[in-house]
Amino acid sequence: MPATDLEPTTTAPLRCLVVDDDPIAVQIVSNCVKNTPFLELAATCSSALEAADVLRSQAFDVLFLDVEMPQMSGLDLLRTLPDPPQVVLVTSSESYAIQAFEFSVADYLLKPISYPRFLQAAQKVAEAVVASRQAEAEAAGPAAPADQAAEFTFVKVDSRLVRVNFAEVYYVEALGDYVHIVTTGHKYIVYSTMRAIEEKFPAHRFVRVHRSFIININFVQALEDSSLLIKDKYIPVGQTYLRGLLQRLNKL
CATH class of the missing domain: 3.40.50.2300 (Response regulator)
Incomplete structure (x- = not known):
């Protein structure tokens, strides 16, 4: 099928x-x-x-x-x-x-x-x-303005709670029962689901582009065909998510 x-x-x-x-x-x-x-x-x-x-x-x-x-x-x-x-x-x-x-x-x-x-x-x-x-x-009613939204969250890494600033997150990648949170300075493997990430991470900053990837739109450097570039990482873009991504990008 x-x-x-x-x-x-x-x-x-x-x-x-x-x-x-x-x-x-x-x-x-x-x-x-x-x-x-x-x-x-x-x-x-x-x-x-x-x-x-x-x-x-x-x-x-x-x-x-x-x-x-x-x-x-x-x-x-x-x-x-x-x-x-x-x-x-x-x-x-x-x-x-x-x-x-x-x-x-x-x-x-x-x-x-x-x-x-x-x-x-x-x-x-x-x-x-x-x-x-x-x-x-x-x-x-109307949602709170973006500047009033939370700017960080805490994630459990091993036995520690670690602060993650949303502004520093490049992307999140699904890894089975875990997610890989990649930031400007660290990489965290966290026991979580992509659905939980979507609910926790602010929608004005993050968008899902693939079943396995959520990206920070502020770090998108280029978009071509079925992938986008963040730093040195090419991230696949699913066709079913492409329209939503294009609507979020501030393009001419």
Whole structure:
């Protein structure tokens, strides 16, 4: 199944939870998620009971949920969630369609799932997430001016907390379960996720340009084709992130 270059409708990939008691179905949906640039496979569960525990301890943007499961059905799970993420029901039966709309699910996928139909549902979910976030931002009022934003953070390196000044950070690179924070004077390997970095680092200064890179726009020296230059480092730019980067650069 080829990856798509479809432009995402969100800045960061949406965290997805896949729930199905059929391992093959879990694998199929997981592969679809992995091949969609604006989605991120965060976790999978083999039962609604397991998913209930995971949803209490982690935050997700999208829930791909099977309906017919033993002990607790997917619809039963939804009834227990006071504030569920965007939900896409996945089932082999059309008989749950009416109930699905009662729960205001984003979409309803029938097995066997084709990737084009999955992508259609994913786009619908992404648009819903963007609309929800915009509504929340408007309700919260205008953001604080950039000069009032925090100018540093502390990161844990080994057993120490180290201060990192945002103005000195060149870029952040994903390294499995860790990130590599490269500054003007140091390089730090920190146990973190790119999502956490995006939430912590100020948006007026940093932008994600690739699944594995977040860069400080103040240090961009050149941009050509599918890479940019910061100091002596060429950093790849994903096609799905290019438009957002160009909008952030102060160009003629």
